[in-house]
Amino acid sequence: MKYLWAYSIPVVAVTGFYFGGWAMYAVVFYAFVLLPLAEILLPLQTENISDDKAEKLSKKTLYDWMLYLNVPIVYGILLYALQTVSNHNLSIFEFTGLVISTGIVFGANAINVAHELGHRDAFGERFLAKILLWPSLYSHFYVEHNHGHHLDVGTPKDPSTAKFNQALYFFWIQSVFGTYFKAWKIQLKLNKSHHQNFLSTTNDMLMFTIFQLMYLLIVYLVFGETALLFAIVAAIVGMLLLETINYIEHYGLRRKQLPSGRYERVAEIHSWNSNHTLGRIVLYELTRHSDHHYKSNKKYQLLHCHQTSPQLPFGYPTSMVLAFVPPLWFAIMNRRIPAEMRPNS
Numbered sequence: 001m002k003y004l005w006a007y008s009i010p011v012v013a014v015t016g017f018y019f020g021g022w023a024m025y026a027v028v029f030y031a032f033v034l035l036p037l038a039e040i041l042l043p044l045q046t047e048n049i050s051d052d053k054a055e056k057l058s059k060k061t062l063y064d065w066m067l068y069l070n071v072p073i074v075y076g077i078l079l080y081a082l083q084t085v086s087n088h089n090l091s092i093f094e095f096t097g098l099v100i101s102t103g104i105v106f107g108a109n110a111i112n113v114a115h116e117l118g119h120r121d122a123f124g125e126r127f128l129a130k131i132l133l134w135p136s137l138y139s140h141f142y143v144e145h146n147h148g149h150h151l152d153v154g155t156p157k158d159p160s161t162a163k164f165n166q167a168l169y170f171f172w173i174q175s176v177f178g179t180y181f182k183a184w185k186i187q188l189k190l191n192k193s194h195h196q197n198f199l200s201t202t203n204d205m206l207m208f209t210i211f212q213l214m215y216l217l218i219v220y221l222v223f224g225e226t227a228l229l230f231a232i233v234a235a236i237v238g239m240l241l242l243e244t245i246n247y248i249e250h251y252g253l254r255r256k257q258l259p260s261g262r263y264e265r266v267a268e269i270h271s272w273n274s275n276h277t278l279g280r281i282v283l284y285e286l287t288r289h290s291d292h293h294y295k296s297n298k299k300y301q302l303l304h305c306h307q308t309s310p311q312l313p314f315g316y317p318t319s320m321v322l323a324f325v326p327p328l329w330f331a332i333m334n335r336r337i338p339a340e341m342r343p344n345s
Helices: 002-019 021-041 051-058 062-068 070-087 092-117 123-136 140-152 168-193 204-223 225-250 277-282 289-294 316-323 326-336
Strands: none
Touching (some): 002 021, 002 070, 002 092, 021 316, 070 123, 070 204, 092 140, 123 204, 140 204, 168 225, 168 326, 225 316, 316 326
16 A cells, blocks of 8 residues: 555646645645655665565556556646636746646556557556647657657667767756657558558557647636646656656666677666665656666566666655756766776776
8 A cells, every 4th residue: 555655646736726826835845855755764675575475466466456546637637737827817837837846646657557568468557648649748758758768778770879978958858858759650661560540540659649739628618728828838848857867767877799790689787776665665666777678567566676776876756856967967976877888998
């Protein structure tokens, strides 16, 4: 039941929306001040579950339903926020807090959960992944992440791998635009290999574009211009939160290029791992990212810590705060990158 903490971000967000004023920023304070402080105080959890326990946990559908519940939660918060924007004369201060807070919910409970469900085999779970990506206007993540990132991580071909000494803000540009255009390239290749017409409903990128435009049109027609602005900016906050997580997950880690020109296989050494307790729970074990890339179809409750993986000195919430200050991030992280992965090595 520890994963109930994953709902703490939407709970804090809704509470802030209800009280208004400074409370609109409650989830910002919670995610980037309280959680980092708590992670510093709490001990690391490095233990892994046994194979016998893993087999039992893999069959418990409760872990799956805890993911599915994020769909009504995310859309409920979105509806509440849109009604608040359209029915109340918010100050710029309150509007900004509402936008940022909703974007944080999108990043933590929509895109992050979509990432987990997008790796599943069941059609229904993949469909839920797509639904969760719509409000963030980031549905192309579904295509690029599964067919691009997991193949090219740690190589120059992957826009989601941050380079050594690359500041977060430049990485945002690289990743946001790079993954979008790469997703279209992958989709067109898939269409060609499956002999599918561009206008086919199997063209995910085309369908994503249509549904996201429909979403924005509905917001405009039902809630008005201000709500449309809110929806777009909240989506941008959500996608940038995701890309900040991408930044810290692979910063500076490179796969070795072999004499054949191909790259070594993806292993647990090509992603940063974090065993900090709250970040693990709130983000459904996303922080054990090394094992996720090692075995991408592994459910979140089964992910292991690999001692051979490079270890983040802090949890994800703290690491994101540090990444916002590039000189501080470089000072802490550059010396932790394995020597053989650094430039000119």
